[in-house]
Amino acid sequence: MKKIxxxxxxxxxxxxxxITSCGDDDDDETISPKPxxxxxxxxxxxxxxKYDSTCPFSFEIPKYSFVSNDKNATAEPCFINVNYPTFNGxxxxxxxxxxxxxxxxxxxxxxxxxxxxxxxxxxxxxxxxIDSNKVYGLLYDIGGNAASSVNFFITDSTKHFxxxxxxxxxxxxxxxxxxxxxxIKKDIYQLINTFKWKN
Numbered sequence: 001m002k003k004i005x006x007x008x009x010x011x012x013x014x015x016x017x018x019i020t021s022c023g024d025d026d027d028d029e030t031i032s033p034k035p036x037x038x039x040x041x042x043x044x045x046x047x048x049x050k051y052d053s054t055c056p057f058s059f060e061i062p063k064y065s066f067v068s069n070d071k072n073a074t075a076e077p078c079f080i081n082v083n084y085p086t087f088n089g090x091x092x093x094x095x096x097x098x099x100x101x102x103x104x105x106x107x108x109x110x111x112x113x114x115x116x117x118x119x120x121x122x123x124x125x126x127x128x129x130i131d132s133n134k135v136y137g138l139l140y141d142i143g144g145n146a147a148s149s150v151n152f153f154i155t156d157s158t159k160h161f162x163x164x165x166x167x168x169x170x171x172x173x174x175x176x177x178x179x180x181x182x183x184i185k186k187d188i189y190q191l192i193n194t195f196k197w198k199n
Contacts, residue, residue: 057195067082076096090167125138138153
């Protein structure tokens with residue numbers, strides 16, 4: 001008889017503990033993984049200065065950037081970089097004098113832009129035509145996780161040709177870098193719109 005009471009009491013105690021340990025669902029904290037987040041970016045105010053040198057062109061660059069010569073062993077005198085230290089990015093500009101070989105430069109530029117098609121989600125082409133400064137060309141807006149998100153070329157079609165490509169010193173991630181690309185793209189438009197050839 002005593003064994004039955006002991007078993008009954010033990011079962012009742014276990015049931016009581018089990019029931020009371022179950023709290024109200026509203027009081028429970030649900031543990032879930034944090035969503036992926038990116039650093040909040042603070043963009044500088046847009047302000048431009050004229051860039052001029054011994055090269056046969058001039059244009060405007062933002063005050064938060066600086067120009068340096070390309071240090072690559074194959075670089076020519078008018079291969080320059082517009083550097084964005086805040087964003088760890090560089091706009092590479094390569095200048096070529098045209099001597100009846102403009103088709104070669106056009107083909108190379110198109111080939112280099114579409115090389116990114118493997119990682120790109122889209123490539124959109126935008127015509128550049130500024131008759132007053134004899135600036136003609138094409139801008140390639142490259143979407144997705146491509147290494148370069150903006151490529152372009154401009155030429156006067158007879159003497160001068162320049163190619164531009166924007167790169168970041170980081171693994172391409174369109175989700176995190178898109179606001180920066182959109183910000184710098186406005187600077188690229190400013191460069192193109194203020195671009196002038198020297199006679």
